[in-house]
Amino acid sequence: MPITSFIRTLETAVKFSHEEEQALRKLPIRETEIKAGQDIVREGDQPTRVCFVIAGMACTSRMITTGRRQIFNFHMTGDAPDLLSLHLDVLDHTISTIATSRVGFIHHDAIKEVCSKHPRITAALWRHTLIDSAIFRTWMANIGQKNARARISHLLCEMFLRSEAIGLAKDSAIAFPIKQVDIADALGLSVVHVNRVVQELRSEGLIAWGNGTLDILKWQSLQEEGDFAPEYLHITRKAA
Amino acid sequence: MPITSFIRTLETAVKFSHEEEQALRKLPIRETEIKAGQDIVREGDQPTRVCFVIAGMACTSRMITTGRRQIFNFHMTGDAPDLLSLHLDVLDHTISTIATSRVGFIHHDAIKEVCSKHPRITAALWRHTLIDSAIFRTWMANIGQKNARARISHLLCEMFLRSEAIGLAKDSAIAFPIKQVDIADALGLSVVHVNRVVQELRSEGLIAWGNGTLDILKWQSLQEEGDFAPEYLHITRKAA
DNA sequence: CGTATAATTGACGACGGTCAAGCAAGGTGG
DNA sequence: CCACCTTGCTTGACCGTCGTCAATTATACG
Numbered sequence: 001m002p003i004t005s006f007i008r009t010l011e012t013a014v015k016f017s018h019e020e021e022q023a024l025r026k027l028p029i030r031e032t033e034i035k036a037g038q039d040i041v042r043e044g045d046q047p048t049r050v051c052f053v054i055a056g057m058a059c060t061s062r063m064i065t066t067g068r069r070q071i072f073n074f075h076m077t078g079d080a081p082d083l084l085s086l087h088l089d090v091l092d093h094t095i096s097t098i099a100t101s102r103v104g105f106i107h108h109d110a111i112k113e114v115c116s117k118h119p120r121i122t123a124a125l126w127r128h129t130l131i132d133s134a135i136f137r138t139w140m141a142n143i144g145q146k147n148a149r150a151r152i153s154h155l156l157c158e159m160f161l162r163s164e165a166i167g168l169a170k171d172s173a174i175a176f177p178i179k180q181v182d183i184a185d186a187l188g189l190s191v192v193h194v195n196r197v198v199q200e201l202r203s204e205g206l207i208a209w210g211n212g213t214l215d216i217l218k219w220q221s222l223q224e225e226g227d228f229a230p231e232y233l234h235i236t237r238k239a240a
Numbered sequence: 241m242p243i244t245s246f247i248r249t250l251e252t253a254v255k256f257s258h259e260e261e262q263a264l265r266k267l268p269i270r271e272t273e274i275k276a277g278q279d280i281v282r283e284g285d286q287p288t289r290v291c292f293v294i295a296g297m298a299c300t301s302r303m304i305t306t307g308r309r310q311i312f313n314f315h316m317t318g319d320a321p322d323l324l325s326l327h328l329d330v331l332d333h334t335i336s337t338i339a340t341s342r343v344g345f346i347h348h349d350a351i352k353e354v355c356s357k358h359p360r361i362t363a364a365l366w367r368h369t370l371i372d373s374a375i376f377r378t379w380m381a382n383i384g385q386k387n388a389r390a391r392i393s394h395l396l397c398e399m400f401l402r403s404e405a406i407g408l409a410k411d412s413a414i415a416f417p418i419k420q421v422d423i424a425d426a427l428g429l430s431v432v433h434v435n436r437v438v439q440e441l442r443s444e445g446l447i448a449w450g451n452g453t454l455d456i457l458k459w460q461s462l463q464e465e466g467d468f469a470p471e472y473l474h475i476t477r478k479a480a
Numbered sequence: 481c482g483t484a485t486a487a488t489t490g491a492c493g494a495c496g497g498t499c500a501a502g503c504a505a506g507g508t509g510g
Numbered sequence: 511c512c513a514c515c516t517t518g519c520t521t522g523a524c525c526g527t528c529g530t531c532a533a534t535t536a537t538a539c540g
Binding site: 419420421431432435436438439 | 489
């Protein structure tokens with residue numbers, strides 16, 4: 001069931017009852033495969049449905065008038081990047097695929113009806129958006145207060161733990177379709193400088209990264225470099 | 241009534257019914273005056289109540305291990321900076337007063353009970369936290385993609401519009417208890433550089449700022465300098 | 481008045497941006 | 511099967527925005 005991953009993500013705080021889970025499973029879902037680098041929804045849109053990632057990877061971003069781009073977050077299996085459209089009519093960011101992805105859509109009406117009957121589902125959805133905020137705060141502190149090396153280390157740590165939490169890590173390695181430009185846009189750096197730092201981290205044996213795979217060779221060191229503390233991710237589940 | 245400002249802030253999207261408003265007004269509130277520069281709640285706390293600003297100004301921030309500080313947002317009359325504690329147990333940021341402020345506290349239990357009876361209140365609270373996220377995103381883009389001059393201009397525009405929306409603007413001027421260090425900590429800059437830019441903006445006649453008052457002399461220009469578009473604030477109300 | 485807080489100024493240097501070119505890999509088509 | 515193109519990564523040279531350090535000047539407050 002494609003919605004399972006989404007349910008599991010929502011369940012990090014409280015487990016749903018059987019009825020709650022059934023209510024979610026009965027939601028009508030439209031499923032699509034979207035190629036890498038496509039927009040799923042755009043800034044300015046007024047969505048009537050929310051989307052969630054079934055497989056692959058997406059990101060939310062915004063263009064600045066100067067032509068630069070800020071990436072706000074990366075989204076992986078189970079994440080719902082535009083839950084906020086349930087309460088804010090106009091979308092203030094674009095959601096695009098990083099890798100070729102499978103995406104599910106659920107109409108607002110259907111979700112709102114489920115919410116009206118199941119307050120704990122409302123709470124879980126609300127909570128999901130609050131975790132997004134927590135990630136935003138951490139990214140803000142990252143971008144605002146740290147140098148390039150720490151920012152990049154921090155991001156890599158985050159991506160690893162999030163992948164691991166949904167069972168996508170093989171030992172110390174994860175699939176990593178993100179490009180260096182994306183990292184640059186996410187961290188407020190230039191591609192050139194991202195590359196310089198990545199070279200460093202590689203030559204120092206902290207990471208191995210290539211062919212869409214990121215291998216964190218020295219977790220402890222990378223974590224220290226990035227001043228990374230994982231609590232903000234609110235991961236309670238360990239992958240199977 | 242001290243809670244009125246909070247109710248008005250929540251009402252930017254939908255007006256409450258008479259019963260809803262009464263339910264909110266019956267909430268038991270503890271009210272305190274807190275001097276400038278004090279912590280209201282701290283990172284790591286597990287609050288059992290939420291706070292809201294009745295008068296004055298507060299900010300949310302976090303210390304980085306390097307000794308630096310990131311300010312995430314400023315909060316003025318009507319804002320509730322820690323609604324997220326309703327669903328995330330451990331607070332990931334500290335809330336402190338910028339100016340001497342009057343703060344109200346409401347117990348989680350009381351709010352949760354009102355929410356269970358009034359889904360539209362739940363929605364309004366949720367929405368309030370989503371607007372916070374929208375502000376985070378915009379700050380992130382600001383910090384990540386713009387130079388010091390644009391960042392500062394943008395922040396001043398935001399603070400003006402938010403003050404104006406709650407009726408605290410006198411023509412083109414607002415009370416501005418924020419210090420240059422605070423701006424530096426909010427925008428990822430050094431105080432020295434903030435000062436340099438502020439000098440510029442003053443000498444070019446864009447702003448007048450001193451003695452706790454900010455006067456925006458050339459709104460249009462400042463807005464352009466900061467590439468400021470106010471939609472993300474979701475202000476629907478104009479001050480009386 | 482002395483002390484603390486905040487703003488201000490100047491000198492100096494570094495982190496990271498910009499520009500530009502080169503390289504590697506993969507896909508496409510003739 | 512190989513020329514060609516695109517996409518992403520890599521490298522080097524140069525330079526500017528902004529940080530750091532340090533000292534000086536307001537402003538407020540007890």
